[in-house]
Amino acid sequence: MKDVATRAGVSEISVSRVMRNAPNISDALRRKVTDAANALSYTPNRLAGALKSQSSNLVAVVLPSMSNAVFPAVLDGIESVLDEQGLNAVLGLSGYDPDREVRVIRELLSWSPKGIILTGVHHGEAVRGMIAQMDVPVVQIMDIEGDPIGSMVGVSHSHAAIAAADHLHARGYRRIGYIGAWNERPERSLARRLAFEQQLQHHGTPLVAAHILEDRSSARIGAAATIALLTEHPEIDCIFYANDDLALGGLFYALSAGLDVPRELGLMGFNGLDIGKATPIPLSSIETPRFQMGAKAADLLLRSRTEGPQTVDLGFRVFDGGTT
Amino acid sequence: MKDVATRAGVSEISVSRVMRNAPNISDALRRKVTDAANALSYTPNRLAGALKSQSSNLVAVVLPSMSNAVFPAVLDGIESVLDEQGLNAVLGLSGYDPDREVRVIRELLSWSPKGIILTGVHHGEAVRGMIAQMDVPVVQIMDIEGDPIGSMVGVSHSHAAIAAADHLHARGYRRIGYIGAWNERPERSLARRLAFEQQLQHHGTPLVAAHILEDRSSARIGAAATIALLTEHPEIDCIFYANDDLALGGLFYALSAGLDVPRELGLMGFNGLDIGKATPIPLSSIETPRFQMGAKAADLLLRSRTEGPQTVDLGFRVFDGGTT
DNA sequence: ACCATTGTTGACAACGTTAACAATTCAATT
DNA sequence: AATTGAATTGTTAACGTTGTCAACAATGGT
Numbered sequence: 001m002k003d004v005a006t007r008a009g010v011s012e013i014s015v016s017r018v019m020r021n022a023p024n025i026s027d028a029l030r031r032k033v034t035d036a037a038n039a040l041s042y043t044p045n046r047l048a049g050a051l052k053s054q055s056s057n058l059v060a061v062v063l064p065s066m067s068n069a070v071f072p073a074v075l076d077g078i079e080s081v082l083d084e085q086g087l088n089a090v091l092g093l094s095g096y097d098p099d100r101e102v103r104v105i106r107e108l109l110s111w112s113p114k115g116i117i118l119t120g121v122h123h124g125e126a127v128r129g130m131i132a133q134m135d136v137p138v139v140q141i142m143d144i145e146g147d148p149i150g151s152m153v154g155v156s157h158s159h160a161a162i163a164a165a166d167h168l169h170a171r172g173y174r175r176i177g178y179i180g181a182w183n184e185r186p187e188r189s190l191a192r193r194l195a196f197e198q199q200l201q202h203h204g205t206p207l208v209a210a211h212i213l214e215d216r217s218s219a220r221i222g223a224a225a226t227i228a229l230l231t232e233h234p235e236i237d238c239i240f241y242a243n244d245d246l247a248l249g250g251l252f253y254a255l256s257a258g259l260d261v262p263r264e265l266g267l268m269g270f271n272g273l274d275i276g277k278a279t280p281i282p283l284s285s286i287e288t289p290r291f292q293m294g295a296k297a298a299d300l301l302l303r304s305r306t307e308g309p310q311t312v313d314l315g316f317r318v319f320d321g322g323t324t
Numbered sequence: 325m326k327d328v329a330t331r332a333g334v335s336e337i338s339v340s341r342v343m344r345n346a347p348n349i350s351d352a353l354r355r356k357v358t359d360a361a362n363a364l365s366y367t368p369n370r371l372a373g374a375l376k377s378q379s380s381n382l383v384a385v386v387l388p389s390m391s392n393a394v395f396p397a398v399l400d401g402i403e404s405v406l407d408e409q410g411l412n413a414v415l416g417l418s419g420y421d422p423d424r425e426v427r428v429i430r431e432l433l434s435w436s437p438k439g440i441i442l443t444g445v446h447h448g449e450a451v452r453g454m455i456a457q458m459d460v461p462v463v464q465i466m467d468i469e470g471d472p473i474g475s476m477v478g479v480s481h482s483h484a485a486i487a488a489a490d491h492l493h494a495r496g497y498r499r500i501g502y503i504g505a506w507n508e509r510p511e512r513s514l515a516r517r518l519a520f521e522q523q524l525q526h527h528g529t530p531l532v533a534a535h536i537l538e539d540r541s542s543a544r545i546g547a548a549a550t551i552a553l554l555t556e557h558p559e560i561d562c563i564f565y566a567n568d569d570l571a572l573g574g575l576f577y578a579l580s581a582g583l584d585v586p587r588e589l590g591l592m593g594f595n596g597l598d599i600g601k602a603t604p605i606p607l608s609s610i611e612t613p614r615f616q617m618g619a620k621a622a623d624l625l626l627r628s629r630t631e632g633p634q635t636v637d638l639g640f641r642v643f644d645g646g647t648t
Numbered sequence: 649a650c651c652a653t654t655g656t657t658g659a660c661a662a663c664g665t666t667a668a669c670a671a672t673t674c675a676a677t678t
Numbered sequence: 679a680a681t682t683g684a685a686t687t688g689t690t691a692a693c694g695t696t697g698t699c700a701a702c703a704a705t706g707g708t
Contacts, residue, residue: 001664011688016666024685041457046434047380048664051371052693058414058435066396066403076390079417083424088431089415090382093403100407107412110370111382133365219602249602255579256604275599278543278573280580325694335658340696348655372694376663 001042008036019044050112059301060108060116061089064096064186068217068243069273070290071119074141077294078117085302087114094119096185102126109134115301121146122187137304139297143188144313151309153297155316157188158195160286163318164240164268165199167284171324173238173266176200178210179225179250180242181217189242192270196240209233217242222249230265238266238324244273244285251283251323267323282321289314325368332360343368374436383625384432384440385413388420388510391540392567393597394614395443398465401618402441409626411438418443420509426450433458439625445470446511461628463621467512468637475633477621479640481512482519484610487642488564488592489523491608495648497562497590500524502534503549503574504566505541513566516594520564533557541566546573554589562590562648568597568609575607575647591647606645613638 005012010032017025018033036042050056059082063071075091082089090111092104105127108116115137118127123140131138131149138150145156168176178197184190197207211229215221222245230236241247247269251261259265261281269276272287296312329336334356341349342357360366374380383406387395399415406413414435416428429451432440439461442451447464455462455473462474469480492500502521508514521531535553539545546569554560565571571593575585583589585605593600596611620636 012664013666013689014687016664017687020666024687026686029687041453043430043434043454043458045375045436045664047371047375047436048693049666050693051369051375051695052664052666054666054693056371061415066390066400069393069396072390072393072396075415076417079390079415083417083428086431088435091385091399091403091413091415093400093407104407106367107410110367111412112369112371129365130367134367219599223602245599248599252602252604275543275569275572278547278576280576336694337658337696338656340694341657344696348657350656353657369694372663373696374663375665376694376696378663378696 001044004033004036004040004042007040008032020049054112056112056114057087058090058111058113059087059298060092060105060111060113062092062094062101062104062108062116062118064094064119066093069245070243070271070288073290074294074297077291077296078298079294080291081295081298081302085298087298087302096182098124102130106130109136112136115139115304117141117297117301118149120186120188121148121152123149137301138309139301139304141293141297142186143191144311145191148309148311151297151300151304151311153293153300153312153314155288155293155314157192160270160288160316161192161195162199163316164270164286165196165203167318167320168238168240168266168268168324169200169203169205171238171262171266173324174205175208175233175235176205176238176240177208177229177233177236178240178242179213179222179229179246180210181213181215181221181225181246183214184212184242192242208236217245219245219249219252222246223253224249226250226253237264238268240268240270242270244269244271244276244283247283247285247323248276248279251279251281255280262323272317272319276321277319281323282319284321284324285319287317287319289316325366327364328357328360328366331364332356344373378436380436380438381411382414382435382437383411383622384416384429384435384437386416386418386425386428386432386440386442388418388443390417393569394595394612397614398618398621401615401620402622403618404615405619405622405626411622411626420506422448426454430454433460436460439463439628441465441621441625442473444510444512445472445476447473461625462633463625463628465617465621466510467515468635469515472633472635475621475624475628475635477617477624477636477638479612479617479638481516484594484612484640485516485519486523487640488594488610489520489527491642491644492562492564492590492592492648493524493527493529495562495586495590497648498529499532499557499559500529500562500564501532501553501557501560502564502566503537503546503553503570504534505537505539505545505549505570507538508536508566516566532560541569543569543573543576546570547577548573550574550577561588562592564592564594566594568593568595568600568607571607571609571647572600572603575603575605579604586647596641596643600645601643605647606643608645608648609643611641611643613640 276283600607
C-alpha cells in the first residue's frame with residue numbers, strides 16, 4: 001500500500017479509502033490512486049484489513065457432506081448471495097460427526113467470520129459456548145423445529161411427513177412401509193419418520209415396517225432395501241423413502257421387476273430432485289427449496305446485524321408424480 | 325492471548341508457541357498454558373497469526389458451480405485432505421463466466437492463501453499475472469492437456485473420447501450421434517467432442533450429427549435432445565452424451581418409448597455417476613475419478629513447496645453397462 | 649571445574665491495514 | 679472580509695499474532 005501511496009503521491013490512508021470506496025473521496029484522488037494501484041497491480045491484503053477492522057468478509061459454512069445432492073444446491077444458493085455482496089465462504093464439512101463438527105466450527109471461528117451457517121438444530125453446549133463467546137451471527141438451515149442458536153431457515157420436517165402420510169392415504173395406500181439409511185442420520189430423518197408413523201397411526205393404517213439401513217443412501221442401496229422389505233412384508237403396497245436416491249433405487253427395481261407402479265406398489269421420495277422428474281414414471285416426492293434455503297440463509301445472516309434472529313419457513317410442496 | 329498469558333503466569337509468546345505446538349516446550353509450560361486457555365476458552369485469532377507469519381492455512385478453491393454433480397465430489401475430495409492437515413477451504417464459484425472467475429480469484433488471493441485450486445486449464449493473462457505476483461502454488465484440475473500455470477490433476481479428455489469411440493465401434497455401432505449442452509462450456513467438452521469426431525472418422529464411420537443445446541445439462545433436457553436428434557436423423561443407432569445427466573434422460577426416454585436398448589439404440593454417458601449404475605439397464609459411461617481428483621489436487625498443493633509442478637493423469641475407465 | 653551444546657523462555661518489533669482524531673481546503677453564508 | 683460548516687485528506691496508534699534475537703538453564707564431554 002505504501003508503494004501505491006508513494007506512486008500516487010498521497011497518503012496510505014487515502015489508498016485504503018479508495019480501495020474500500022469509502023465516502024467523500026474526490027474524483028482526482030480516486031483517479032490517482034486507482035491508476036497507481038493498477039500500474040502496480042496491487043492487491044489489498046484482507047488479512048490485515050480484517051484484523052484491524054475486526055470484521056472479515058468471510059462467512060463460515062458448515063455442511064455435513066457434499067455427497068448428498070441437497071447440500072451442493074444449498075451451497076450454490078449461499079454463494080449466489082455472498083458473491084453479490086463481495087463476501088467469501090470458508091467451508092467446513094462435518095461428515096455427520098458431531099465431534100468433527102465442533103472441531104470444524106472452532107477452526108472456522110478462528111477466522112473471525114462475519115457470520116456462520118450451520119446445518120441442523122442439534123448443537124451441544126460446546127458449539128453454543130464458542131458461538132456466544134465470539135458473538136457471531138448464526139443461521140441454522142434445514143430444520144425449523146428445535147432450540148436454535150440464532151436464526152433458522154428451512155422446512156418443517158414433521159409437517160412434510162404428515163403431508164406425505166396424508167397424500168399416500170388419500171391415494172388409497174393402506175399397508176405402508178418406510179425405508180431410511182445411514183442410521184437415520186441426520187436427526188431430522190428420524191423426526192420425519194416418527195411424524196410419518198404417527199400420522200399413519202392417526203389414519204388408522206399404522207406403518208407395516210421400517211427398514212433402516214446402515215449404509216449411506218444411494219439408488220443401489222434403495223433397490224436392495226426395497227427388495228428386502230417387500231420380501232419380508234409382501235403385503236406392503238407403498239413405500240415412503242427418506243430421500244430420492246433411495247426412492248429412485250426402489251423405482252428402478254420396480255421397473256425392472258415389472259411391478260405395476262403405482263397400482264401394485266406406490267413409491268414416494270423426499271427432496272424432489274430433478275432426476276426424479278425425468279424417469280419413465282416421474283417420482284412422487286416432497287419438494288424442498290434447497291437453493292433458496294442457502295440464499296435465504298446468507299441473506300438473513302447479513303441482515304442479522306440490524307434485525308434480530310428469525311425463523312423462516314420456506315415450505316415444501318408435494319410433487320404428485322406418477323409413482324403414487 | 326494476553327489474558328491467557330497472565331492467567332498462566334507466562335509470556336504471550338509462550339502461549340503462542342503452545343497453541344501452535346512449536347518445538348522445545350516443557351510439559352510444565354504446556355500444562356499451564358493449555359489449562360489457562362481452556363479455562364478462558366481461548367480461540368487464537370488466525371487473522372493475526374496469518375498476517376504476521378505470511379502464511380494462512382487457507383486454500384482457495386475455484387469451481388464453476390455445484391449444480392454439476394462432478395464438483396461436489398471433487399470438493400469432498402479436496403476437503404478430505406485439507407481437513408486432515410488442519411487447513412480450510414475458501415470457496416469461489418465462477419458460474420462458468422471467465423470475468424467472474426477473474427474477480428473471484430482476485431478476491432480469494434487477497435486472503436493470502438497457502439495455495440489455489442483452479443478448474444480447467446484455460447486461464448488468461450489476468451489470472452496468470454495475479455498468480456505470479458502472489459507467488460502462490462497452483463493446481464489445476466479436470467484437464468491434463470493444455471498450458472498449465474502450475475500442476476495439473478485430471479484425465480485426458482481426448483483419450484477418453486477416443487476410448488468411447490473405440491468402444492462404440494467395437495460394439496458395432498456405425499451411425500453415431502452426439503449430444504452436448506450449455507454451449508459446450510467448459511472447453512473440455514468441446515475438446516472431447518472434437519477428439520470423438522476425429523476418432524469416428526478414423527474408424528470410417530463419421531459422426532452423423534451433433535446436437536448442442538443452449539440450456540444447462542439435465543435429464544429432462546437430455547430426453548428432449550434425444551427425441552429431437554432421433555427425429556431429425558432416424559438412422560442414428562447410438563448416441564454419445566457430454567455427461568451422464570443428459571444420457572440418463574436419453575435412457576429414460578428410450579425406456580418409456582419402448583426402444584430396444586442397446587440393440588435399437590446405444591447410449592453412452594460421461595462421468596460414471598452412481599445413479600447410472602442402478603438404472604434398470606446400467607448406463608455405459610466413462611468413469612472419472614472425481615473424489616480422487618480433488619484429494620490429489622489438495623495433496624499436490626501441499627507438496628508443491630518442496631516438489632515442483634507436476635502433471636498427474638488419474639485415468640478413466642470405460643464402464644461397460646447395459647446400454648451399449 | 650570448564651566450556652560447548654542443546655533446550656527452554658522472554659523482550660521487542662513488525663506484519664499491512666484501518667479507526668479515531670486532527671488538519672486542511674473550499675464554497676456558502678453573513 | 680469574516681465566519682461557518684461540510685468535504686476532503688493526513689497523522690498516529692493500534693488490531694493479535696509471530697519472527698528474530700537474546701538470555702538463561704540444563705546437559706554432557708573433556
